[in-house]
């Protein structure tokens with residue numbers, strides 16, 4: 001489904017992503033962990049087609065990825081640090097706008113269901129600019145999954161979510177997984193990630209330093225140990 005081959009991204013003099021070769025199969029759910037500045041978000045943006053690699057390849061479903069307007073890629077849902085919502089519009093208007101962009105035929109029912117699931121029915125017609133951080137994040141998640149993409153790329157999806165919303169979010173990821181969606185999630189939330197991910201990839205200093213499956217036998221402590229492993233990576 002996703003294949004990055006020797007993927008490298010430089011910003012000015014700095015190498016942010018260094019020679020990353022990763023293959024993620026259809027229907028897998030992968031957590032991307034690593035310390036601040038490790039290159040996780042940059043790698044995800046490369047996969048989303050948001051930025052262009054300096055060298056290396058990115059393939060999605062066997063097709064080489066070109067830099068496109070990712071928001072119009074029907075097979076892809078991307079949640080970034082920015083919400084990509086229009087402040088002056090309500091959740092309903094925002095979702096309707098994106099539904100049109102994705103060419104959804106009769107989006108009304110899906111939008112109503114999603115607004116209910118994110119628990120914003122009462123605020124359905126209020127402008128997003130009046131929302132709390134968590135309410136914005138819930139709306140942004142709804143935007144990312146609106147068109148039921150095959151591939152969901154989520155950058156720190158738990159940001160701003162309260163416990164109830166985190167539980168909703170985990171249930172939503174379980175649901176889309178059941179439908180065969182591939183999920184890649186950059187996160188710092190170990191326990192949340194353990195609920196939904198099958199595999200853990202650790203980035204450090206622009207490189208992948210660990211890649212392990214989260215089997216039923218793997219405990220949270222073991223994943224934390226994996227993450228904490230001190231590996232000296234030479235630039």
Ligand SMILES: Nc1ncnc2c1ncn2[C@@H]1O[C@H](COP(=O)(O)OP(=O)(O)OP(=O)(O)O)[C@@H](O)[C@H]1O
Pocket residue numbers: 011016034035036037038039040041042043
């Ligand atoms: N547009 C940019 N121009 C220059 N440097 C950048 C740019 N974007 C990211 N960087 C740098 O690249 C490095 C990796 O950033 P990135 O956001 O990919 O890290 P991350 O692993 O997602 O970190 P975090 O956990 O803090 O979100 C950082 O040192 C950051 O300052």
